Amino acid sequence: MPSAITNYQCPACGGPLHFDAELQKLKCDYCGSVYTNEEISAYYKEKNEEAIDVNTAEAQADAAQVLQWTEEEARHMRAYSCPSCGAQLICDENTAATRCPYCDNPTIVPAQFDGALKPDYIIPFQLKKEQAVQKLREFYGGKPLLPSAFTRDNHIEEIKGIYVPFWLYDGTARAQMSYRGTRTHSHHAGDDLITVTEHYQLNREGSVRFNYVPADASSKMPDEFMDAIEPFKYDQMVPFEMSYLPGYLADKYDVSKEEDEQRADTRMKNTTIKAIRATVSGYSIVPEREQVHIRPDKVHYAFFPIWMLTTKWNDKIYMFAMNGQTGKMVGDLPIDNGKFIRYLLLITLGIMAVLFLLFFVILGY
Amino acid sequence: MKRLFTWLISLFAFCSILLVPIQADNTEYVIDEWGVLSEQEVSQLNALAASYSQAHDTGLYIRVYDDYYLHGYSTIEAYAESIYLNEMLDDDCLLLLITMHDRSFDLFASYDGKCHEAFGSYAREKMADILVDDYLTNGNFYGAFVKYLDLADEYLIMAENGTPMNHENDPSVKANRRGLASAVTFTVPEIIALFACLGMRSRMKTTGISTEARDYIADGGIHLTRSQDIFLHRTQTRTHIPRNTGGGGGGHGHSSSGSFGSHTSGHF
Numbered sequence: 159m160p161s162a163i164t165n166y167q168c169p170a171c172g173g174p175l176h177f178d179a180e181l182q183k184l185k186c187d188y189c190g191s192v193y194t195n196e197e198i199s200a201y202y203k204e205k206n207e208e209a210i211d212v213n214t215a216e217a218q219a220d221a222a223q224v225l226q227w228t229e230e231e232a233r234h235m236r237a238y239s240c241p242s243c244g245a246q247l248i249c250d251e252n253t254a255a256t257r258c259p260y261c262d263n264p265t266i267v268p269a270q271f272d273g274a275l276k277p278d279y280i281i282p283f284q285l286k287k288e289q290a291v292q293k294l295r296e297f298y299g300g301k302p303l304l305p306s307a308f309t310r311d312n313h314i315e316e317i318k319g320i321y322v323p324f325w326l327y328d329g330t331a332r333a334q335m336s337y338r339g340t341r342t343h344s345h346h347a348g349d350d351l352i353t354v355t356e357h358y359q360l361n362r363e364g365s366v367r368f369n370y371v372p373a374d375a376s377s378k379m380p381d382e383f384m385d386a387i388e389p390f391k392y393d394q395m396v397p398f399e400m401s402y403l404p405g406y407l408a409d410k411y412d413v414s415k416e417e418d419e420q421r422a423d424t425r426m427k428n429t430t431i432k433a434i435r436a437t438v439s440g441y442s443i444v445p446e447r448e449q450v451h452i453r454p455d456k457v458h459y460a461f462f463p464i465w466m467l468t469t470k471w472n473d474k475i476y477m478f479a480m481n482g483q484t485g486k487m488v489g490d491l492p493i494d495n496g497k498f499i500r501y502l503l504l505i506t507l508g509i510m511a512v513l514f515l516l517f518f519v520i521l522g523y
Numbered sequence: 524m525k526r527l528f529t530w531l532i533s534l535f536a537f538c539s540i541l542l543v544p545i546q547a548d549n550t551e552y553v554i555d556e557w558g559v560l561s562e563q564e565v566s567q568l569n570a571l572a573a574s575y576s577q578a579h580d581t582g583l584y585i586r587v588y589d590d591y592y593l594h595g596y597s598t599i600e601a602y603a604e605s606i607y608l609n610e611m612l613d614d615d616c617l618l619l620l621i622t623m624h625d626r627s628f629d630l631f632a633s634y635d636g637k638c639h640e641a642f643g644s645y646a647r648e649k650m651a652d653i654l655v656d657d658y659l660t661n662g663n664f665y666g667a668f669v670k671y672l673d674l675a676d677e678y679l680i681m682a683e684n685g686t687p688m689n690h691e692n693d694p695s696v697k698a699n700r701r702g703l704a705s706a707v708t709f710t711v712p713e714i715i716a717l718f719a720c721l722g723m724r725s726r727m728k729t730t731g732i733s734t735e736a737r738d739y740i741a742d743g744g745i746h747l748t749r750s751q752d753i754f755l756h757r758t759q760t761r762t763h764i765p766r767n768t769g770g771g772g773g774g775h776g777h778s779s780s781g782s783f784g785s786h787t788s789g790h791f
Contacts, residue, residue: 303723339752351762356754363749367741385733425736432735433745488729502720509712517704523697 163238163247164205165263166198166404174263176405179283179482184401195401206268206400240265252376255321255408264404275410277398279460280321281390283406283482287317290465290480297478297487302501305494308471316468319482321408321461322379325415326370327422328455331430335362335448339441360438366430370458373418375411379464381421383479386488390462394483398461408461415457423452552576555587557623559664568665571672579679581638582613585668590624600779600786603631607783617642619654619671621664628659629788630776639785641682642675644778645689647787650674651776659791 166175166184173188175198184193193201238247243261254270257263271277285293291314298309339358344351370392374384427450435443463482468475471492478489517523552572553565560568572583588594591602603620612618615636620629630651632642642650653674658667678688686692776789 301723301727303720303727347761349764351764353760353762355758355760357756357758359751359753359755361749361751361753362747364745364747366746367744368736368739369741371736371739380730382730382732386730388733389738422736425733429735429737429740432737433740434747437747437750490730491727493724493727498720498724501723502716505716505719506712509715510708513704513708513712517708521704523701523704 163241164202164209164266164268164400165240165242165258166202166266166401167242167263169193169201174257174261174404176264177282177402178405179286182282182284184404195399198401199399202401206266209268210272236267238265238267250409252409252412253407254410255403255406257405257407264406266400266403268400270408270410271398271400276459277323277461278458279326279395280398280402281392281395281460281462281483282402283319283463284394285465285480285482285485287319287465289485290317290319290467290482293480293485293487294467294469294478297489298491301491303493303497304491305497308492314467314469316466318466319406320464320466321403321406322384322464323375323409323411324372324384324460324462325375325411325413325418325422326372326458326460327415327419327426328369328457329367329371329422329426330453330455331366331368331426331450332453333362333364333366333430333434333448333450335431335434336360336446337362337435337438337441337443338446339438339443341441358441360441360443362434362437364434364437366426366433368426368429371422371425372460372462373421375413375415375418375459376409377412378409380477383477383488384464387464387479387481387486390481390483395460402461406463411459415459419454419457423454426450426452550576550582552583553585553668555585557587557589557621559587559623560668564665568668568672571669575672575676575679576613579637579676579683580615581636581679582616583672583675584612584616584618585671586618586620587664588620588622591622591627592624599627599629599788600631600781603629603786604781604783607631607633615639617675619668621659626659626791627788628655628776628791629786631781631784631786633784637679637682640687641679642785643687643689644785644787645693646678646687647785648776648778649688649693650678651787651789655776655789655791 167173168175168186168189168191170191171186171189173186175184175186175193177183178185178192181192184195184198185191234251236249236251236253238249239245240247240258240261240263242263243258245258245260247256247258247265249256249267252270254267256265256267258265269275294314298304337360339360341356341358342353344353346352372384372388372390374381430450431448435445465480465482467478467480467489469478470476474492476489476492478487480487550573551569553560553568555565568585572585576583586606588602591597591599594602594605596602596605599620599622602622603618606612606620607616607618612633613636614633615638616633617638618629618631620631621627628651630642630647632638632647650671654667654671658664658670681688681692690696776787778785778787780786
């Protein structure tokens, strides 16, 4: 019976395949065989098509039956049977790529990429897991306010390579702006200071074209992390293939492009206002009217690579995210308030000592 | 007999010494031909000037005359130098000359002796500022002359102690400088430390919502279709900045070098 999921296994030995960020190809964990994305896509094309045809409702019903959940609980979960080992995989309704917890085979749910759900683009992982861990250690460096015990005692709880769904918005912002501007100059006439102020009406109209303004399409990913981890280099963005996913996790979107549109529109609007305002120079200005209308264009659906790391320290979980393409690391580190006060005092006393020496000993004030 | 004669001569010499009165200092340190001072004030100032002059072995003089031009001099400085020569002032002296016709003053310090060191341009200009601002512009001539003598005494003491009045040794400048240095020493470090520590703290938080999309502007994406700067009108304000005139206080002197001494002169 066809399965709703596909295991990406090595055609040579049947071992699990994963997408190697360094080679930019699929590599077998067991025999080391290397395959291109095109080879594996062609190899698994038929199986993927069969998996899509498997009734999703059947997967949903399986979950409810197996786990005896309520209808509400089962509505958001899916149960799949691993084609390699037959184990039951219970996943979120949005899970698109995962690993079988029993046989560790990379598992793809082709139905999550069918038709309108198929991403337009993907940026493959460029950095490996080991590099993510190394980057995290470097991230700790040069942070004097970090509690000493944190770097010593924290341990990485989990590292996950995740393809995060994003909406990429194209659009044109049309702006109509008007300002009151003044120019002032002064000169002396005898004992009087003459100040002349020229008043202007400044009008600007124009448009700004934007391409691929990103907004993450997953409610599970904190927006402040996904925004901070930008920018992604779009020159490495390629048309989507499922063969980029083995070895990583992926969820399809659960925030629609209509829901995310406001985020992108706000960014475009703010940038347009600043860009048009920058064309006014030589004046002190007060805005009178700043109207921006966004004319939406295409919306693209893409998967971007993120390494998510969680550490635990003092019974608190700290989350860090690394851009799987550029290596940019973001996350909020704990602050040692005692160190903050000590540094404050140390720097104050140090500078005070230097100034005291300079003024009262060397210069003899 | 011879012994008796010798004893009588010695007694006579001794008595002569006792009987000869001590020569009083009859130098006219203060001359006021214009009449800004009363006789008593002249007398008091003379005594004060004599006291300070003898204490420092210099001459401290005050002259109030009508007009240097009437005496055939084109500048007050030239007139002061002629007074120095013709009135037989001490070689080592300080002279305050005032001509009332045009309310000019000159502080003359001779090159000879300690006055040249004690009353350099800084000391003379400082003295001139005090005399003009606090006394002469108010018509308080007696107060000005007492202050002149007191300041002269003070500056001579400083010079004798090896720290003549100048910018480095001026107690008021030193006090201001010390005050400023203290303020900088005890406030600037806190501000720098706070900025540094807040900067370190800000590096601990790297997440945040993006509000702009500058990185996603398409090539050639900014296209201005209308740019209009329309002149509306002009406004003008006039602010009067009062100047410090000579009569209103602040008649500072300017310094120069003469043939026999240095000068600081001006108007009040």
